[in-house]
Amino acid sequence: MTAYGLLALAIISEVMGSTFLVKSEGFTKFVPSIVVITLFSIAFYLLSQVIKVIPLGIAYAIWAGVGIVLTALIGFFVFRQTLDWPAILGIALIICGVLVINLFSNATGH
Incomplete structure (x- = not known):
C-alpha cells in the first residue's frame, strides 16, 4: 500500500478515535475507552510507517488538516454541534493549506 493510502487509514483511525472520545465520557465508559485507545494506537502506528x-x-x-475537517464534520452531522462562520472559514483555510502542500510543494515526497 502506498504511503498516502496508509496516511488515509491513519487519519480515519484517528478521526474514529476522536469520535469515540465523546462516547467514552471522559474515559468513564469502558468499551468506548478501549475503542479510543485501540484506534489511536492504530493511527499512530500507521503514521509511524508513513513518515x-x-x-x-x-x-x-x-494528518492534522484532514483530521480537523473530518472531526468538525462529524461533530456537525453526528453530534449536532454548530459551526459559525469563523469556524467554517478556518476549516476552508485548512483545506486550502492541505491542497497547497499537496499540489505545489516539492517537499511532499511524491
Missing part, C-alpha cells in the same frame, strides 16, 4: 516515506512535517500537516 518513513513522507517527510514528518508534510505528513503531519495533512
Whole structure:
C-alpha cells in the first residue's frame, strides 16, 4: 500500500478515535475507552510507517488538516454541534493549506 493510502487509514483511525472520545465520557465508559485507545494506537502506528516515506512535517500537516475537517464534520452531522462562520472559514483555510502542500510543494515526497 502506498504511503498516502496508509496516511488515509491513519487519519480515519484517528478521526474514529476522536469520535469515540465523546462516547467514552471522559474515559468513564469502558468499551468506548478501549475503542479510543485501540484506534489511536492504530493511527499512530500507521503514521509511524508513513513518515518513513513522507517527510514528518508534510505528513503531519495533512494528518492534522484532514483530521480537523473530518472531526468538525462529524461533530456537525453526528453530534449536532454548530459551526459559525469563523469556524467554517478556518476549516476552508485548512483545506486550502492541505491542497497547497499537496499540489505545489516539492517537499511532499511524491
